[in-house]
Amino acid sequence: MKKQIVVTLILLIATAFITVVYFKNLNPPGTKTSRVMGTIPGNAALIFEFNNDQGFYDIFTDNKLLAAVISKQKIGELDTLRTALLLNPLLERFFIGQNIFISLHPSQKNNTDLLLTISATKGFEPSAIDQAAKQPNSGLLITPLNIGGRQGFTIYITALKKRFYLVSNAENIFSGSFSKELIEQSTTNENRKNKPPFVLLSEQQNANSLANLYVNYSQLTPLFDQLFSNKNTDIFKSFRLLPGMAALTLNYKTDALMFSGSTAIQPNKAASLFKPFYRPATNS
Numbered sequence: 001m002k003k004q005i006v007v008t009l010i011l012l013i014a015t016a017f018i019t020v021v022y023f024k025n026l027n028p029p030g031t032k033t034s035r036v037m038g039t040i041p042g043n044a045a046l047i048f049e050f051n052n053d054q055g056f057y058d059i060f061t062d063n064k065l066l067a068a069v070i071s072k073q074k075i076g077e078l079d080t081l082r083t084a085l086l087l088n089p090l091l092e093r094f095f096i097g098q099n100i101f102i103s104l105h106p107s108q109k110n111n112t113d114l115l116l117t118i119s120a121t122k123g124f125e126p127s128a129i130d131q132a133a134k135q136p137n138s139g140l141l142i143t144p145l146n147i148g149g150r151q152g153f154t155i156y157i158t159a160l161k162k163r164f165y166l167v168s169n170a171e172n173i174f175s176g177s178f179s180k181e182l183i184e185q186s187t188t189n190e191n192r193k194n195k196p197p198f199v200l201l202s203e204q205q206n207a208n209s210l211a212n213l214y215v216n217y218s219q220l221t222p223l224f225d226q227l228f229s230n231k232n233t234d235i236f237k238s239f240r241l242l243p244g245m246a247a248l249t250l251n252y253k254t255d256a257l258m259f260s261g262s263t264a265i266q267p268n269k270a271a272s273l274f275k276p277f278y279r280p281a282t283n284s
Contacts, residue, residue: 033200036101036119037214039169041185044103044115045219047198050211052086052100052118059210065257074114077178078102080159081116084139088132094124099206105182106223113179115186120172129153129166148187199247199264211250213259218243 033049040047050056060066066075086095101117130153133140139159145152145167152167165183166176175186198214206212248261 032119032203033099033206035171036099036117036173037198037200039173039175039186040101040103040115040117041105041182043105043185043219045106045216045223047101047103047214048211049099049101049206049214052095052098056210057082059252077160077162078114078116080157081164084157084159085129085132085155088135088138090128090132090135094120094128104223105185106219107179107181109181112223113177113182115179115182116176117186118174120174122172124172126151126153126168129155147184150187152183199245199262201247201249201261205249209249210252213246213248213250213261215246215248215263217245 037047085091095118098118098121103115103117105113105115107113130142132138133142133155139157141156141158143154143156145154145165147165147167150167150169152165155164155166156162157164162178163180164176164178165180166174167183167187168174169186175183177183177186198216200214201209201212244263244265246261246263248259251258251260
């Protein structure tokens with residue numbers, strides 16, 4: 001009987017220890033992600049996050065559904081950009097395995113611009129970008145750029161015959177876009193003030209996810225106004241009226257893009273389709 005009690009106590013202690021260690025390792029949302037996403041302008045409607053790993057690219061190579069959503073042209077531009085910069089022998093080791101954030105922003109030119117945000121590993125110096133351009137057949141022409149007092153580069157990519165603007169933010173975080181206007185927005189604090197924080201996943205969830213999608217429902221309407229010629233489209237109308245943010249993880253299927261996650265309602269925002277049915281939780 002005493003042996004059974006001792007064994008039971010040992011099992012209880014072991015269970016308690018494992019539970020404490022598990023929840024201790026579940027870092028609060030945004031330990032690292034929030035620093036990177038904090039540099040993204042507040043008018044982002046969607047932010048797609050994935051790991052810069054060859055395995056991810058292998059999965060989505062020739063994925064027609066993804067090309068239909070983003071467009072073949074933009075997919076091609078991003079692939080060329082990755083080859084020219086992220087796979088450059090002098091730069092690759094600083095960015096491999098880092099998470100990339102691609103955000104969609106409505107612009108004043110009735111177009112949707114993409115912003116790429118990524119952090120470099122320790123030891124990276126921006127001067128390495130200059131050195132990369134000096135390599136034979138790099139396909140890059142780089143000139144210095146100063147935006148908002150921050151060091152940046154104008155990178156002309158010969159394969160695309162387009163300029164890509166790259167700026168260095170704090171903590172080795174870099175923002176890049178084919179839109180100079182969007183890069184200028186990313187360097188001003190005005191675009192980050194009072195912006196609602198995105199719902200974030202814990203570091204543990206982030207590490208186990210193939211890709212994540214962050215949604216700012218309040219910015220879907222201006223985004224859709226630029227994507228669709230019919231301004232009164234009812235596509236996702238319920239979501240566009242929803243005052244909230246969502247963090248979704250990608251469930252991969254070859255013939256579908258499926259996301260699951262959670263949404264945080266902002267009760268202090270303007271009334272929406274779902275507002276009459278929403279009641280804040282109260283303690284009884």
